[in-house]
Amino acid sequence: MPISETFNPEKINQHIVNWLKEYATNAKVNGFVIGISGGIDSALTSTLCAQTGLPTLCVEMPIHQHQSHVNRAVEHITQLKNRFPNVSDIRTDLTPVFDAFSNQVEQNDDRKTLDITLANTRARLRMTTLYYHAGIRGLLVAGTGNKVEDFGVGFYTKYGDGGVDVSPIADLVKSEVKALAKFLQVPDSILVAKPSDGLYENDLSDEDQIGASYDELEWAMQQVELGKTADEFSGREADVYKIYKRLNTINQHKMNPIPVCVIPKELK
Structure with missing residues (x-):
């Protein structure tokens, strides 16, 4: 949809950055941790957190991840580290954890139900991982949900990517997310990529699912x-x-x- 004529990316950017910094200061925490998926929402969120000047940890958490998602995540993290000295990154491969879990629980003959349940399991394993990294470093988990996902169609996993401490972009619809991400020079490969939650091995897009x-x-x-x-x-x-x-x-x-x-x- 077309962006409102009053949409001011520079002022919105500064407003969110100030809000994040003030919240972290009042909470007496060190900074932020964000799961990086290779998508635009996590790219924008991490860029906003990085601008606070506080320690910002970008975490890759592949689970049988599609290579295009991995490539975009690496490109974004590399760019962000070059731009902001307070940004660091870590990779926690959750594929063996997910496989071990899958092998220990009962399966379901209803393939669609099983696939959705396992997709939600991936999201919840990632949430647990983010809170581990946050816990040992004194960081807040920054959510990456936008307004349409969080308050429109509920397109997220309860206690998965919905389990966060702060939601800096949850009042921005997707078109506004794109506009702000472009203003902040998020890599073009991410700006043009088809939105996907990355929870399915066949790389289903959000539109395919919704x-x-x-x-x-x-x-x-x-x-x-x-x-x-x-x-x-x-x-x-x-x-x-x-x-x-x-x-x-x-x-x-x-x-x-x-x-x-x-x-x-x-x-x-």
């Missing part, structure tokens, strides 16, 4: 915010609207606080 592009999802999100209903659209627009509403509905458990069963006082 059934709609981020531009389409942004449009649907906007229509819902405007109070539009499904019967106001036809053709592809109607399909996209329904995809958005279905995912937004079934993924509310990710977006809302965990429900607590409150015990009446007279029973305690």
